[in-house]
Amino acid sequence: MATATHIDAHAHDDHDHEHHETFITKYIFSLDHKTIAKQFLITGIIWAIIGAGFSAIFRLQLGFPEADLSWLRPLLGKWIQPEGSLDPQFYLALVTMHGTIMVFFVLTAGLSGTFSNFLIPLQIGARDMASGFMNMLSYWFFFLSSVIMFISLFLETGPASGGWVVYPPLSALPQAMDGSGLGMTLWLVAIVFFIVSSLLGGINYITTIINLRTKGMTFSRLPLTIWSFFLTAVIGVLSFPVLFAAALLLVMDRSFGTSFYLSEIYIGGEALPNVGGSPILYQHLFWFLGHPEVYIVLLPALGITSEIIATNSRKPIFGYKAMIISMLGITVLSFVVWAHHMFVSGLSPFLGSIFMFLTLIIAIPSAVKVFNYLTTLWRGNIVFTPAMLFSIGLVSVFISGGITGIFLGNSAIDIQLHDTYFVVAHFHLVMGAASSFGLLAGVYHWFPKMFGRMLDRKLGYIHFWFTFIGIYAVFFPMHYIGIAGFPRRYYSFTNFDAFSGFTDLNAFISVAAILTFFGQFIFLFNFFYSIFRGKKAPLNPWKSNTLEWTTPRVAGHGNWPGEIPTVYRWPYDYSKPGAEEDFIPQTVPFSETMDSNLPHENDMIAIEKEESASEIVVDGAKGH
Amino acid sequence: MATTATVGNKSLWAGGVAPLKASYGKLMMWFFLLSDAFTFSGLLIAYAFIRWSAPAYKGNPDDFVFSTEYWPIPEKVYDAFPGVHGQEWPLVFVGLMTFILILSSVTMVLAVEAGQRMDKKGVVKWMLWTIIGGIAFLSCQAWEWAHFISGSGVATIGDVFLNGRWVEDYEIMGAGLSFNQYGPPAFAALFFFITGFHGFHVFSGVVINIITFFNAANGMYEKRGHYEMIEKVGLYWHFVDLVWVFVFTFFYLI
Numbered sequence: 082m083a084t085a086t087h088i089d090a091h092a093h094d095d096h097d098h099e100h101h102e103t104f105i106t107k108y109i110f111s112l113d114h115k116t117i118a119k120q121f122l123i124t125g126i127i128w129a130i131i132g133a134g135f136s137a138i139f140r141l142q143l144g145f146p147e148a149d150l151s152w153l154r155p156l157l158g159k160w161i162q163p164e165g166s167l168d169p170q171f172y173l174a175l176v177t178m179h180g181t182i183m184v185f186f187v188l189t190a191g192l193s194g195t196f197s198n199f200l201i202p203l204q205i206g207a208r209d210m211a212s213g214f215m216n217m218l219s220y221w222f223f224f225l226s227s228v229i230m231f232i233s234l235f236l237e238t239g240p241a242s243g244g245w246v247v248y249p250p251l252s253a254l255p256q257a258m259d260g261s262g263l264g265m266t267l268w269l270v271a272i273v274f275f276i277v278s279s280l281l282g283g284i285n286y287i288t289t290i291i292n293l294r295t296k297g298m299t300f301s302r303l304p305l306t307i308w309s310f311f312l313t314a315v316i317g318v319l320s321f322p323v324l325f326a327a328a329l330l331l332v333m334d335r336s337f338g339t340s341f342y343l344s345e346i347y348i349g350g351e352a353l354p355n356v357g358g359s360p361i362l363y364q365h366l367f368w369f370l371g372h373p374e375v376y377i378v379l380l381p382a383l384g385i386t387s388e389i390i391a392t393n394s395r396k397p398i399f400g401y402k403a404m405i406i407s408m409l410g411i412t413v414l415s416f417v418v419w420a421h422h423m424f425v426s427g428l429s430p431f432l433g434s435i436f437m438f439l440t441l442i443i444a445i446p447s448a449v450k451v452f453n454y455l456t457t458l459w460r461g462n463i464v465f466t467p468a469m470l471f472s473i474g475l476v477s478v479f480i481s482g483g484i485t486g487i488f489l490g491n492s493a494i495d496i497q498l499h500d501t502y503f504v505v506a507h508f509h510l511v512m513g514a515a516s517s518f519g520l521l522a523g524v525y526h527w528f529p530k531m532f533g534r535m536l537d538r539k540l541g542y543i544h545f546w547f548t549f550i551g552i553y554a555v556f557f558p559m560h561y562i563g564i565a566g567f568p569r570r571y572y573s574f575t576n577f578d579a580f581s582g583f584t585d586l587n588a589f590i591s592v593a594a595i596l597t598f599f600g601q602f603i604f605l606f607n608f609f610y611s612i613f614r615g616k617k618a619p620l621n622p623w624k625s626n627t628l629e630w631t632t633p634r635v636a637g638h639g640n641w642p643g644e645i646p647t648v649y650r651w652p653y654d655y656s657k658p659g660a661e662e663d664f665i666p667q668t669v670p671f672s673e674t675m676d677s678n679l680p681h682e683n684d685m686i687a688i689e690k691e692e693s694a695s696e697i698v699v700d701g702a703k704g705h
Numbered sequence: 706m707a708t709t710a711t712v713g714n715k716s717l718w719a720g721g722v723a724p725l726k727a728s729y730g731k732l733m734m735w736f737f738l739l740s741d742a743f744t745f746s747g748l749l750i751a752y753a754f755i756r757w758s759a760p761a762y763k764g765n766p767d768d769f770v771f772s773t774e775y776w777p778i779p780e781k782v783y784d785a786f787p788g789v790h791g792q793e794w795p796l797v798f799v800g801l802m803t804f805i806l807i808l809s810s811v812t813m814v815l816a817v818e819a820g821q822r823m824d825k826k827g828v829v830k831w832m833l834w835t836i837i838g839g840i841a842f843l844s845c846q847a848w849e850w851a852h853f854i855s856g857s858g859v860a861t862i863g864d865v866f867l868n869g870r871w872v873e874d875y876e877i878m879g880a881g882l883s884f885n886q887y888g889p890p891a892f893a894a895l896f897f898f899i900t901g902f903h904g905f906h907v908f909s910g911v912v913i914n915i916i917t918f919f920n921a922a923n924g925m926y927e928k929r930g931h932y933e934m935i936e937k938v939g940l941y942w943h944f945v946d947l948v949w950v951f952v953f954t955f956f957y958l959i
């Protein structure tokens with residue numbers, strides 16, 4: 082039995098972590114990747130409630146501009162004007178904070194932070210991350226950044242209000258608007274800490290995947306989740322530093338009198354002394370991060386989906402290699418398309434067509450992935466777990482949102498559509514909804530491993546249908562509104578006659594958005610209730626092949642009580658013809674599955690034998 | 706370790722081994738440097754963007770005078786040398802600085818090499834030289850900044866800040882973040898920010914070098930059985946050196 086006799090390369094760091102753990106080292110300053118993952122998850126959930134709550138408030142204003150919102154006064158205080166409407170400045174602050182929170186705190190930290198941390202060591206067969214200490218630091222920098230951003234919500238002048246992209250000059254001149262004052266400063270400070278956190282995390286993920294894979298876990302046997310986390314981390318390590326540079330220059334402009342982004346500006350008829358800079362420079366630097374960032378948000382969700390769809394279709398993932406290659410393609414391309422966010426910034430039309438070309442190429446790997454999901458589902462023995470439903474939902478919204486991306490990628494069409502609700506619809510479907518679905522799917526799927534208990538299935542189904550229908554009800558109509566010319570980030574449209582025909586549609590969107598927001602409380606209840614009261618989970622509830630299901634129900638620090646298992650095959654041997662069961666875990670050697678082996682797999686048996694033989698010799702020598 | 710050997714003869718990437726033959730710490734250092742390289746690239750691209758959107762000086766270099774109308778010629782700005790007055794030594798001082806930094810990289814290589822031989826004395830000696838090189842570079846930069854700030858001319862901002870002599874109505878010489886005597890304001894802002902950011906890296910490097918120097922001298926690495934820490938610090942130091950070459954090229958040569 083090779084699994085039992087093999088020698089564990091990491092056995093030396095297997096000392097008893099269990100014995101001297103206090104509450105603080107176990108739950109707060111923990112070095113265990115599983116605890117850190119849960120910390121990221123819970124913090125992300127709290128942010129998600131705040132961020133989604135903001136959107137509910139500003140949708141109220143957009144859908145019912147005439148409504149009396151004084152009942153919100155206990156919560157918002159002076160931000161509700163005396164006549165009962167929302168303060169316009171605060172509306173901008175809400176939109177800005179909604180975007181910032183969702184993109185960075187929920188879908189970057191909450192998604193990557195949770196699942197990269199949780200799954201990388203478990204699925205590659207490692208005891209922990211390469212550096213548990215840096216991993217802990219990564220969480221605490223994120224926490225610090227969260228605290229600063231949270232404090233900025235309560236400022237007299239309000240939080241940052243220049244949009245989540247914080248373009249100068251609006252963000253660079255404190256006198257430009259209330260939200261460009263202290264709120265903006267805190268925003269920048271928080272983002273700098275956030276970048277530090279994500280670099281610490283990303284460097285750790287990459288190194289762990291390269292160095293700590295268990296025996297037999299080659300790159301071509303890695304689950305697609307790990308591939309996606311790996312590439313996400315690579316993107317993050319290369320793009321966040323550029324945002325760092327951009328943010329530092331912005332800090333200089335704001336507080337130290339330089340003019341990197343400022344030139345020839347008049348405020349109240351008076352000229353400012355700043356000359357020589359360019360706000361377009363900021364846009365280039367920002368979108369060099371900004372576009373890769375959308376893939377940082379999306380790729381982990383796609384990886385999670387690959388895993389869940391293959392498991393629950395009881396079929397090998399279709400096109401494993403194609404999946405990897407398309408993710409690699411997306412990674413590379415994501416760095417060379419940023420200027421499609423700047424088609425109408427005065428960019429030279431010639432450059433515009435180059436970026437258009439590069440942008441449209443991304444549709445190819447994206448489509449490859451979509452087709453692979455569909456062909457994996459095709460004629461599978463589909464098990465509709467809540468996780469599976471969310472994964473299928475992800476594929477659906479990814480298609481709907483991806484198609485509008487192709488519209489926007491055309492520089493000529495973008496002149497009409499830029500900064501309208503069409504863009505809002507595009508990225509909420511393809512990024513917001515798709516990644517949130519990935520996050521939720523991941524939670525439903527790995528909850529048993531995280532907490533040792535099951536989530537309630539029925540509540541999961543209700544939650545899914547509520548969310549799925551809600552998302553389309555909110556974002557589908559936005560396409561029409563966008564084509565009709567509604568600009569995004571406007572406080573009110575009542576002054577424009579041209580828009581009066583869409584009042585009902587706007588109200589409809591708002592109702593749908595608020596209902597969908599409340600629908601999420603079903604999930605929240607399910608989540609927190611099941612942590613303590615859920616049904617105890619079996620060891621391998623989804624009959625899955627990957628390594629995490631070979632750990633005990635509640636794994637301690639170090640993950641496997643004995644030796645780390647050895648891997649003999651890829652993770653997608655589902656419904657293999659000739660096999661006894663419809664899944665063969667990665668830890669089962671080919672020599673034990675003679676009936677289902679393919680010809681080239683029979684050849685592997687010799688290698689397996691050779692290896693375990695040499696191990697037994699070593700075992701003898703060591704006197705086991 | 707035996708497991709390593711059995712897998713090693715099949716494939717480095719088969720799992721259970723460190724395929725790049727590098728410890729996780731060294732890999733992390735590499736990836737950190739990669740990301741830091743992107744930060745510097747962002748800054749240097751910002752420099753290039755602003756530099757080439759400003760008007761260039763078109764006339765004969767011999768008739769060059771400072772003006773905010775066009776970007777200055779670097780040789781005319783950086784031509785001072787400590788103790789030398791009234792003569793133009795273009796780029797000599799910065800050349801010296803660069804030389805010192807490169808020399809400190811060489812001594813760092815020697816420290817790493819001594820570490821591989823487990824030669825504690827060698828490590829301590831060469832680390833010390835590297836630290837001295839780093840401090841020398843920083844001191845040169847301090848002089849260069851001071852000179853750049855106070856400028857040349859009758860009244861300088863040095864007079865205002867240091868001597869407390871507030872003269873009304875004169876032309877300020879020297880440079881600050883939002884104005885300077887040499888050219889467009891962005892010229893000085895970029896200079897201070899980017900060389901400052903690099904200088905901060907050098908400073909951190911010196912601090913880290915001092916820590917490892919003491920650890921090496923106290924025999925900590927000897928006890929550990931290897932001097933890998935010196936190698937990691939060395940990677941960082943070489944990186945900072947390499948970045949300087951780019952900063953130097955951007956600011957002083959083109």
Ligand code: HEM
Nearest residue numbers: 375379421422444483486487489490499500504508511512
């Ligand atoms: C077929 C692939 C895609 C194409 C061709 C595409 C194209 C575009 C274009 C041209 C814009 C700029 C629209 C404008 O501001 O006028 C845009 C905006 C955006 N896209 Fe995509 N996109 C694609 C896929 C994605 C994916 C997969 C994501 C995220 C996971 C995404 C997220 C975003 C976001 C967040 C914005 C708006 C940013 C903002 O202005 O606030 N896109 N997309």
Ligand SMILES: [Cu+2]
Nearest residue numbers: 372419421422
């Ligand atoms: Cu983009």
